[in-house]
Amino acid sequence: MNKKTRLIKISMTIFIVTAITVTGIYGLSKSGKQRQGNMASSSQIITVTPQPVSSTISLQGILEPARMVSIISPLNSRVAEKYFNYGEHVKKGQLLLKLDTSETEIKLREAKVAYAKAAERLKELEEWGNRHEVPRVRRSLTKAKLALDAQKKRLEDTEMLFKKGIVAATEYESTLEQYKNLQLDYQSAQEELNAVLTKGSEENIEIARLEAESARLRLGELEDTLKKALVHAPVSGIVLLPHVNRDEQDEKKKILEAGSIVTREETLLTIGDSNSLSVRTQVDEVDKPKVMQGQTVRITGDAFPNVVLTGKIYYISSQARVINKTPYFDVVVMIDKIPLEFEKSIDIGMSANIDVIIYEKTDALMVPVSSIKIKGHERWVIMLDKESNQFKKVKVETGITTTDSVEITGGLKAGDKIVIN
DSSP states (O other): OOHHHHHHHHHHHHHHHHHHHHHHHHHHHTHHHHHHHHHHHHSEEEEOOEEEEEEEEEEEEEEEESSEEEEEOOSSEEEEEEOOOTTOEEOTTOEEEEEOOHHHHHHHHHHHHHHHHHHHHHHHHHTGGGSTHHHHHHHHHHHHHHHHHHHHHHHHHHHHHHHTTSSOHHHHHHHHHHHHHHHHHHHHHHHHHHHHHHHTSHHHHHHHHHHHHHHHHHHHHHHHHHHHTEEEOSSSEEEESOOOOTTSOGGGSOOOOTTOEEOTTOEEEEEEOTTSEEEEEEEETTTGGGOOTTOEEEEEOTTSTTOOEEEEEEEEOSSOEEETTEEEEEEEEEEOOOOGGGGGGOOTTOEEEEEEEEEEEEEEEEEEGGGOEEETTEEEEEEEOTTTOOEEEEEOEEEEEOSSEEEEEESOOTTOEEEEO
């Protein structure tokens, strides 16, 4: 290698070393800025904006009338005539059933006789003092008293003549015997008068009055029963099978036909008010604490697609029922008035899907789950500071969590920019 070539190689080596050294120094001086740039390029930055959010519990139930009126059988009988079909809309006062009343009519005739006798008996006692029997007995007592007094005077005169020896002893004894007999007659007349007067006493009159009142009430009850044997609709609505407890099976509900036997106080059928609807459902023990009276509910159904009804929680049972070894609590939802255009497409008994809105906010600050860092009880996000244009750690408070987002309730405000990994 000649001298010229050697000089060229040395010069090239010096240039390369110098270039590497300068590049390294430049890189060290810019490392802090590059780290910020690398974070920005490797992560996504989003702006926190308010958005609506809600959390729901999904349940299933059945549409029912909000108000149901049960019709009770007034007597033990059988159905003579039936004038309705189940599921039919009826008007208030419309005749639904006619019950057989042959046995009740027999009882009614007997009750009329009993009442007539009791009323006559009461009248007799109330007028007892003026009736002919009392004056007759009083006259008998007066006659007995006059006869006794006259015989007493005769006995006194005879006794005096007997002592003087003017009359015989047999005459005196005969007069005395007659006096004793008249005494007995007078005593009997007194007892008869007392008995007659006692019969018309206030106590006996009160007893007769109570008996007459009982007979009158019994008669009125039977007359009312006969009127109720013509069963009319007490309200306008839809005729339903008897409303029974949820634990009972549908097959235990009696379907009435002509000839069906019914018993007194038995529920014959139910009239459901179709102007207002409700949904009866159940909630399990896990979700029950989240469901509260007054919460808003959305109702949809496969049988009425494209229709969304609204309502509120009206009732929550405080006692669980065990179904398949799982405790459930009954819940009743009152549906708001159904729009007229949807009334014909929604019927009682349809199944319903219920979304109970347990949380709803129109301007929640929701951020992706991946933006939240957690260590122990502490939660934070990486936020881009607007003034310094630097990233910093910011502690936050969180609310509800959805499948992919978390509500920020403290630490951030609308417009802040955060990092999503």
